Amino acid sequence: MIQLTHLSTRYTSKKVKKQSLWIPEHHLTFIQGLSGSGKSTLLYKLGLISRDQKYHYKYQNQDIMTLSSRQQAKLRRYTIGYVFQDYGLLENMSVAECLKYYCYLSGKSFDEDAMKVLLDKVHLDCHFNQKVKTLSGGEKQRLAIACALLKEPEILILDEPTSALDEINERDIFQLLKDLLKTENCTIIVASHSYLVEEYADCIYEMNEQGIVLKKECEDQPMSHVQKIMQPRIKFLLYYLKQSFHNERLMNILMVIVLALGSLGTLVIQKSIDQALMDVDDKMRRISDFQMMIESQDVSQKLGVYRDASPLPQELIENIQEFSGVKKVYPYFDLSVQVGEQTVPVYPLYPENHLEGKLFQTIQDNRHLYPSYHSLYQFINDNNEYHFSHFIFDSEVTVNQEVPVSGIMAIGMNVAYESSLDYMLMDYSDMQAMALRAGVEPVKSAYVIFCDNIDALNELEDYIVKKYENIYINDQFQDNILLINTKNETIRMYTMEKYITMILFALIFVYMCYWSLKRREKELTILKANGVMFDEFIFILNMDQVLKMFLSFICVLILSWIIQIQSLEMIAILCFIYGLSLLCSILLSCVMVKNLNPEKIFRN
Structure with a gap:
């Protein structure tokens, strides 16, 4: 016996009634009523596909509503067969594909001979390769019933199975359902408003203004129930994926x-x-040397006298040389040149330094000496000289050696070593050779560092600031902020x-x-x-x-x-x-x- 109690029904009035329903097993039960009377809603509850959970459902003396969602899904898969009003078939499949689909869904293997027997049972004569959408309404209804029977359900529910059929086909469907009771171990529940119901029904309920009214009653015939085991689902899942991918x-x-x-x-x-x-980095390499200079803090206190300033820690220099992204570390020479009555500082021009766009005039390709334009260019023209020869290391060691001028720095071009426009740049290899001949060593209080890129330069600067005190960093050789922002x-x-x-x-x-x-x-x-x-x-x-x-x-x-x-x-x-x-x-x-x-x- 299938028992539904505490059912909420509403007809034409707004009043809600609490109703009950008892469906005898192994019989053909019809639910009658006009359109809108709630027949389909009742079937949804019987089929466990309603969202309404505020009713009691007993089957085999078990309270179905206390089961988990997975347990209820198991009942829908193996115990309840549902035939929808519009058949519930996938129109773009063939008959064989549709049967195979429901076979795999029920955990059964597809056997063509068994399928032919099933189609004969529901009086459906069609080709396996025929598309579902080409079938008539009656043929679709029979195929839908066959698909529902594949799972061997204990409860077979049909929603208005004959609503779109003429009387001849309607009688055929009702007789088919009657015959199924003789061959199938199931209870059949049908919603219909057909006047032919009386001829085929074992039990009839009518939904009207009084609620759910029992019109025809019969004895319950308890069926033997077989415990069904959950079958592997992978075959159905893969088949569904294949069909879905093909159909869409x-x-x-x-x-x-x-x-x-x-x-x-x-x-x-x-x-x-x-x-x-890469283009930005290339442009930055052309306009920037990624250069910095580090000095002891007391260099500035001693007014730029590098020789008397505190030496930089050797550990710092070694760590910088091993730092990732550092290209070269150069010792620094404190050099100046006597120009008439004026002493002009001479700064090193390293191989990494670019001169493109920084020269007013190029005199020769070989890099030697580059005086600034300010006042020195006029001196060269007046004296018709293109070299300088009176150099001084560490403000005390004089070297008399002619060094040719290779070019003149652009007007207003200054250098990061200091803000004055009076200066010269000398190729570092020339400076090293001159110092070697004079027996002069680089100062210990300053070094010049070149990095691979602006990121490495910034990382090195952060490292020095965090790890070492009393170190002055000169990073004005390029506009770091502009380069980084670019x-x-x-x-x-x-x-x-x-x-x-x-x-x-x-x-x-x-x-x-x-x-x-x-x-x-x-x-x-x-x-x-x-x-x-x-x-x-x-x-x-x-x-x-x-x-x-x-x-x-x-x-x-x-x-x-x-x-x-x-x-x-x-x-x-x-x-x-x-x-x-x-x-x-x-x-x-x-x-x-x-x-x-x-x-x-x-x-x-």
């Missing part, structure tokens, strides 16, 4: 293309970022484009996922009504997306190889895009499955 070919192709274009577009932007950064602005601009592209295409992909799920909403609802569980939904829906992502990934790899965009960073970007898309897809599928409402969908 156009949508799947579009989604693969969208995801591939988004991924490829992001990779192209990343390539542009890399190229732009690089960061380039990164920021392209990175924004990259993330906008990634998010935009991910959103388009997710929207297409949503659209695809909405198109399949009825199909998913049929699966839910047939006992497919939440975790199975998440598996099949997201494995579907994973397959599309895999195809898209292969396309992107091929295209990126063709247009030569390959890097380790590319893998990280693709992982981010596909990871984001998959996460959104999982969240979307969880929300969609949770919100599946069979009552609402089947009514529409």
Whole structure:
């Protein structure tokens, strides 16, 4: 006996009545009533697909409403067969595919001979390869009944199975149901407003203004119940994926293309970022030497007398030489030159120093001496001299050696060593050779350092500031802030484009996922009504997306190889895009499955 109690019913009035229902086992029970009287709602509760849980449902002396959602899903899969008013068939399948679909859903193997016997049982004569959408209404109804019988249900529920049929086909369906009681161990419950019900029914309930009224009664015939074991589900899940991928070919192709274009577009932007950064770095290398000078703090206190200042720690120099990104560390020579009555400082010109754009005049290609334009250029013209010869180390050791002038520094061009416009630059190798002949060693209180790039220069400066005290750092050889801002602005601009592209295409992909799920909403609802569980939904829906992502990934790899965009960073970007898309897809599928409402969908 199937017992439903505490049922809330409403007819034309707003008054809600609490009703009860007893369905005798192994009989054909009809639920009669006009359209809108609540017949379908009652069947949804009998089939455990109603969201209303405020009623009592007893079957085999077990309170069904106390079972977990998985246990109720198991009942829908193996115990309850449901034939919907619009048949609940997948129209784009063939008859054989439809039967195989329900076989795998019920955990059974597909046997063509057994299927022919089943079709004969429901009086359906059609070819296995015939498409469901080409069948007549009566043939679809018979096929839907055959699919429901595949699970060998103990309860078979049919919602208005003859509403779209003429009287001849209607009688055939009712007689078929009557005959099934002789061969099947099941209880059949049918909702119908047909006047032919009286001829075939064992038990009749009518839904009217009085509520659920028993019109025809019969004796209960308890059936023997077989405990069914949960069958492996992987065969059905894989078959469903195959059918879904095949039936939604156009949508799947579009989604693969969208995801591939988004991924490829992001990779192209990343390539542009890399190229732009290379261009910025190249430009920075042309205009900047990535140079700094470190001195003992007391150099300035002793008015630039390097020889008397405290020496820099040897440990510091060794650590700097081993520091990542440091290109070269040079000892410093304190040198000046006598020009008439004036003593002019001479600063080293290292191999790493660039002179492009800094010269007023080039006299020779070999790098030797470069006086500043200020006052010295006029001196050269007046005396017709292109060399200087009276040099002084450490303000005390004089060296008389002619050094030719290789060029004149640009007007107003100063150097970072000091703000004065009176200075000269001497090639460092010439300076070293001159010091060697004079027996002069570099000062111990100052060193000049060159780095590979601006980032390494900044990291080194931070390291020195944090680890050592009483060290003065001169980093005015280039405009660090301008260089960093130029690089960061380039990164920021392209990175924004990259993330906008990634998010935009991910959103388009997710929207297409949503659209695809909405198109399949009825199909998913049929699966839910047939006992497919939440975790199975998440598996099949997201494995579907994973397959599309895999195809898209292969396309992107091929295209990126063709247009030569390959890097380790590319893998990280693709992982981010596909990871984001998959996460959104999982969240979307969880929300969609949770919100599946069979009552609402089947009514529409």
